[in-house]
Amino acid sequence: MSKVKTIFRQVKELFAISRNKSEARDNYKDICMQFAEYLAKKRNTTKFLICRVKPEEVQEFLREVAADGLEMSQIYWCALKTLKIMTNKYFGLVNWEIPEDKIKLKCPYCGASSKLIDSKIIYGRSYGMFYVCVNYPECDAYVGTHQGTTWPRGTLANKELREYRKKAYFAFDSIQRSAGISRTQAYKWLAKKLNIPFKSAHIGYFDLSMCQKNGKYL
Incomplete structure (x- = not known):
């Protein structure tokens, strides 16, 4: 590279060229952009290569988000694991030490x-x-x-909660498709309706009472 693209552009390009179309893709992208912002503030610059990001920087970021609880940490681990796989495939090898056995x-x-x-x-x-x-x-x-x-x-989740989550996912997917918005935008809308933080607005982590409350808006 003659000119180093910003870390934000690199993350966007990785998600653009990846063929990962999972329902979590938009959420992962949002988290990876948060990671990019964290690195930019830490380094006081946005112009550095993602393949030069150090393992300790990844671990420091994960330790910070761990304050939100294990459930949310797992979402962040998954997002950075995905980013690691894409970086290794398209931009250069990294070893960020994100073991799934955690x-x-x-x-x-x-x-x-x-x-x-x-x-x-x-x-x-x-x-x-x-x-x-x-x-x-x-x-x-x-x-x-x-x-x-x-x-x-x-x-x-037990059988009852799994059924509630299935119904919530079905309704959520229908609203997202009809509105023509991204997964992230849809979850931001849901978070606002439920009056909860965006990072907590994920149906797979809802308990029974939250699913029932969620049903009023979906």
């Missing part, structure tokens, strides 16, 4: 830990890896993962 999900119903299994055990055919309560099937709590990763799509 993910520890606790069952909100019985208090037990969780384990990672193939969803074939639950459905008879595979839909990817799932986190399930170690007391499954006595405790019927589980959650899926983002495609190609072991990153959870939310918190463990």
Whole structure:
């Protein structure tokens, strides 16, 4: 590169050339832009290569967002893991040390830990890896993962909560498509309606009461 593009432009270009079309894509992009802003303030410049970002800078950022709780930390870990994969593929190799084994999900119903299994055990055919309560099937709590990763799509949920979340996702997707807006814009709208921070407006992390409140607006 004769001229170093801004860190913001590099992040935008990575998401533009990536073929990742997951429902979390817009949310990941928003988080990665937050990371870029964090780095720009720390370095007092926006002109540096993303492939030169140091592992310790990633870890410092993750430690800061960890104050918002483990659930939100997992979303940030997933976003930066995605950014790492894209950077390695298109811009240059990085080793940001974002191990997925840091993910520890606790069952909100019985208090037990969780384990990672193939969803074939639950459905008879595979839909990817799932986190399930170690007391499954006595405790019927589980959650899926983002495609190609072991990153959870939310918190463990029992049958009742899973049904509420499915309904919320269906209504949310319909509103997003009809409004012709991005996933991020739709979640910002939802956060405003629910009077909660944008970073907390993710259906996969809603409990039963929040899903019921959410239903009033979707």
